[in-house]
Amino acid sequence: MEGECRVAVVLPAGGCGERLGGCTPKQYCPVLGRPLISRTLEAFERVGWISDIVVVVAPESVDLMKNIIRRYGHKLVSLVEGGVTRHRSIFNGLRAFVEDHSLGPALKKPEVVIIHDAVRPFVDEETLLQVTSATRQYGAAGMVRPLVSTVIAPSSDGCLDHSLDRAKHRASEMPQAFLFDVLYKAYLQCSDYDLDFGTECLHLALAYSKTRAKLLEGPPDLWKVTYKRDLYAAESIIKDGISKHLCIITNIKEEAVQIGFRLHENLKSHIKHVKAISLSMCRTVQDMQNIFQGQCYNFVYINVTDSDLEESCKLIDLLQAAQAGASYQSVVVSVHLAFPEQSGSEMQKLSKIRELAKEVQKSDLLLYGLLINFSKEESQLEDGARQASAIITALITDRNPALTGQVMVV
The missing domain is CATH 3.90.550.10 (Spore Coat Polysaccharide Biosynthesis Protein SpsA; Chain A)
Known part of the structure; x- marks a missing residue:
């Protein structure tokens, strides 16, 4: 003043x-x-x-x-x-x-x-x-x-005066x-x-x-x-207010960048403020604080590794250290890509996400899994991105604790 x-x-x-x-x-x-x-x-x-x-x-x-x-x-x-x-x-x-x-x-x-x-x-x-x-x-x-x-x-008699x-x-x-x-x-x-x-x-x-x-x-x-x-x-x-910002984080793998670009384009029509950044910009607690100080409580991480959640765990550790859930429960959607020859084993590896979700919920982080069947065919890839965007939007909007740890597949 x-x-x-x-x-x-x-x-x-x-x-x-x-x-x-x-x-x-x-x-x-x-x-x-x-x-x-x-x-x-x-x-x-x-x-x-x-x-x-x-x-x-x-x-x-x-x-x-x-x-x-x-x-x-x-x-x-x-x-x-x-x-x-x-x-x-x-x-x-x-x-x-x-x-x-x-x-x-x-x-x-x-x-x-x-x-x-x-x-x-x-x-x-x-x-x-x-x-x-x-x-x-x-x-x-x-x-x-x-x-x-x-x-x-x-x-006094109950009629209009x-x-x-x-x-x-x-x-x-x-x-x-x-x-x-x-x-x-x-x-x-x-x-x-x-x-x-x-x-x-x-x-x-x-x-x-x-x-x-x-x-x-x-x-x-x-x-x-x-x-x-x-x-x-x-x-x-409150949900409406905190669902207007989303940060998409990708590693440098070509497939992650392809999916990240398509998710970004699709999600812009559902969520008011969407930004995409590289994993290299999320290495420290200060990096994460700089991201969510602009009222961002929603994160999508596109993971192209062996789908063992290792990179997602690192990101969650940073969010916890930065107290991302101090004001409102933050949503983390861990996105994994299933290639045609690996889809069965990918789901098995992702089964551990349920236990991880229970643990991080204590820090007011809501963790969900999303498995996208990756295809090099352009129309199928775009269709998968549209379906994934609809699921991500619903998860961010509803913020349903009962669904944490679930792995959705498109």
Whole structure:
């Protein structure tokens, strides 16, 4: 951000998720193998100008949240015990900046504090920058979205009393941001009724700090996970995002180059960003980090050796060392070529891929095998490449752990 401005985040995460159903609060439900709240924390930790993240959790969830922080390496997070309502939890989170608390080190009071929901994982830096910049100008700001349904008010007998003009109203969303003193002052003055039954932080800033928040039109992906179906939608959005990049790696054998070229041409029509590189560019951990720092979590390695997975194992070792699966499960498709006189023995040699896949899945790498029957006849070679491209696209899109270790044949 331009200028010196300390920005912190408070994430209320003490809810029990009644509307989701089940016994696990929604913020701890897995999304692509990682708790939902970890996905949200990761979104904030990618923003370099955020100094602290305070997560407010129910007392019975403190140990669970500590384990999540430790397992997924969240560095900026401090824990605070929540209250019995959302507003009381947010108030506890704000107090952590001005009072001592027992669950973490003392925190420095920020100029701007962002309030967000632990179950809204798709917040991006541009949105955070907009709401923070507006807050520095107006004292408070919040994201809004158009209403998708008309709001109606029933009468005491259950009949329609009146409806609101949808064009004149907006749905309040997160994130919201405040000058810290504006929001903290409001909470110090608000009533028990506000703390127990209120839902809108922007209203508290207006009522008790006389601060009129700037309302900003937010992107459509600020919705929060409320129902079980939303977990599937969240997974689908993440899968769609991480399936747009693919790296094809080939060795220098002529057959590998031929297949690699055809796969590259076919996959470009299915996957947005496809690049092909030589194995010589993937010799070190730094090489691999340079590849996937551009959000690449999908790798196809075309192996023309004795099909004993030796070269694929070397590549996987590098990916593990580079922590390719630290954020999202990475897909590795190990492609092998079967020549007419060798097809039976090739499948037998590739049978060991199943055990290897079980082992590397512990590092969040999903390993699949693909055997292409190689032919020097141009039309058959092209047809095989098209079929292989369709399989690779499906594997990358679905990211199905149940299929790891399987060897598909075209």
